[in-house]
Amino acid sequence: MGGTADILFGGLFQGSLYAMMAVGLALVWTTIGVFNFSHGVFMMLGAYFAWQLVTWGLPPFLAFPLSVLAMAGMGWVLQASVVRPLIGRSNLVLVVVITTLAAGSLIENGALEVWGPRSKQIPPLVSGNVMLGSIGVSLHQIAIILVTPLALGALWLFLNRTRLGLALRAVAQNEDASRLVGLNVTMLYGLSFGIAAALAALAGIFLGGYRFMSPVMGVDPLLKALIVVVFGGISSISGPIYAAYLIGFFEAIASYYFGLYWTPALLFAALILTLMVKPEGLFTPNRSRGLA
Amino acid sequence: MALLELVDVAKSFGSLKAVDGVSFSVEAGEIFGIAGPNGSGKSTLFNVITGIPFGPDRGMIRFDGEEIGGLSGNRIARRGLARTFQRETSFDGLTVFENALMGLSFGATKMPAAQAHEATAEALTFVGIDFASFGRLAGELSVYQRKCLMLATAIAMKPRMLLLDEPASSLTKPEIEASVELIRRIAGRGITILLIEHVLTFLMSLSQHLLVLNQGSVLAMGAPRSVIEDPRVIEAYLGTRRAA
Numbered sequence: 001m002g003g004t005a006d007i008l009f010g011g012l013f014q015g016s017l018y019a020m021m022a023v024g025l026a027l028v029w030t031t032i033g034v035f036n037f038s039h040g041v042f043m044m045l046g047a048y049f050a051w052q053l054v055t056w057g058l059p060p061f062l063a064f065p066l067s068v069l070a071m072a073g074m075g076w077v078l079q080a081s082v083v084r085p086l087i088g089r090s091n092l093v094l095v096v097v098i099t100t101l102a103a104g105s106l107i108e109n110g111a112l113e114v115w116g117p118r119s120k121q122i123p124p125l126v127s128g129n130v131m132l133g134s135i136g137v138s139l140h141q142i143a144i145i146l147v148t149p150l151a152l153g154a155l156w157l158f159l160n161r162t163r164l165g166l167a168l169r170a171v172a173q174n175e176d177a178s179r180l181v182g183l184n185v186t187m188l189y190g191l192s193f194g195i196a197a198a199l200a201a202l203a204g205i206f207l208g209g210y211r212f213m214s215p216v217m218g219v220d221p222l223l224k225a226l227i228v229v230v231f232g233g234i235s236s237i238s239g240p241i242y243a244a245y246l247i248g249f250f251e252a253i254a255s256y257y258f259g260l261y262w263t264p265a266l267l268f269a270a271l272i273l274t275l276m277v278k279p280e281g282l283f284t285p286n287r288s289r290g291l292a
Numbered sequence: 293m294a295l296l297e298l299v300d301v302a303k304s305f306g307s308l309k310a311v312d313g314v315s316f317s318v319e320a321g322e323i324f325g326i327a328g329p330n331g332s333g334k335s336t337l338f339n340v341i342t343g344i345p346f347g348p349d350r351g352m353i354r355f356d357g358e359e360i361g362g363l364s365g366n367r368i369a370r371r372g373l374a375r376t377f378q379r380e381t382s383f384d385g386l387t388v389f390e391n392a393l394m395g396l397s398f399g400a401t402k403m404p405a406a407q408a409h410e411a412t413a414e415a416l417t418f419v420g421i422d423f424a425s426f427g428r429l430a431g432e433l434s435v436y437q438r439k440c441l442m443l444a445t446a447i448a449m450k451p452r453m454l455l456l457d458e459p460a461s462s463l464t465k466p467e468i469e470a471s472v473e474l475i476r477r478i479a480g481r482g483i484t485i486l487l488i489e490h491v492l493t494f495l496m497s498l499s500q501h502l503l504v505l506n507q508g509s510v511l512a513m514g515a516p517r518s519v520i521e522d523p524r525v526i527e528a529y530l531g532t533r534r535a536a
Binding site: 163166167169170172173174176177178179180181182183184185 | 342343344345364365366369370374375377382383384385386390393394395397398405445449
């Protein structure tokens, strides 16, 4: 019984974090067609910015949303400075890998200069622990599990129930036709980067209240988000969400039965096998790109 | 006053002059046809007028008295100049209704949600798409239905001018006849139409003025009947067709 609860809780918790990170990556890919390798940096900056605001005396319920909003703005600025000038050039995907990696490295080192190497932690979303059956869990983790579907649900509502969301879905499918109906595609690119950065910042705040923060705290989650996106399929945002939870549960089961040491190897083996059978990703719909 | 006026418009790709010093004007309310052999620069001309994906290298493009040559594609669209593509270009992953709603949401006219939904339904019904198809994905429609959907999205934008790029391509004879009728009805709404087409009977039955392009330049222009009887046109374009 304890094992099942451990696996269930661990899977939901990891899946939530992965989903928050991966959805942002997928959103940028589906709208602009590039991978943002500085995505992990927004996670780190979101956590550090929230920590800074709390240290200055702002209550967490104000500091956290402010940090998320600030990262949305940062995402917009990064897109305008290192992605937008390159759109329309050949080898865009490869060039943007380099420019976003470079920007990420610059920001990471900037964070090291500003905040130093000493580990920090931000207050949890909710303090305290509870017993779930035979396992003790923090209320912060439970909050993450509950807030993640709400955040993703809000994103779904935005994309499917608002005109701006409709515009983002349209740009993801046909840029020229979008311009023809009067859409400002450049603005929508910025919006997509901004939303992705805000989601990453939220994931950073989740993680910063659970583990110690460091300027390189976004590197591993970025790698995991890439795996999730490739595994689920890069042409939609629902695919990576399903994949995030699937991988979360896979890791929870693997680490319970085989230990943490073997879990990454088993995960990559499963990923390779899946891509051999379904190279377009496990949950890819039967069309090219699109936010669904 | 002309609604659309081009003066000495040119566009080159390296040494290739795709559009070379083209000048003409389209009066409000008319259907103006553009013909020409393959590679004569017809679609490139539409591209430079709409700014999608590129504008002209030189020359002046004036729409309703305002210079639009340097504007971005979305700004030109918002001024009331809509376009359809030769290939059936729609948002395949969006529903039929969402496709047409795009035209209303971001075009020249802004309106509240309820009114926009009503106008969207009207535009779709106008082009002959029935209510039962509103919820279908655009990618599931037939070629003719997708062309109609492009027209519905365009007229939902409430444009003053509509640029149609080979609307009859890939259609059957009955579908071409239905398209002629539909374009006439669109013009009846007061929308000025600039039309590119290979099917000459299609152009002749619709246009009040006809322009023939050859190798990026204007070969002949005027009343359709006099244009197709022009010896230069017969030699460059129609002659090969008649011989075939």
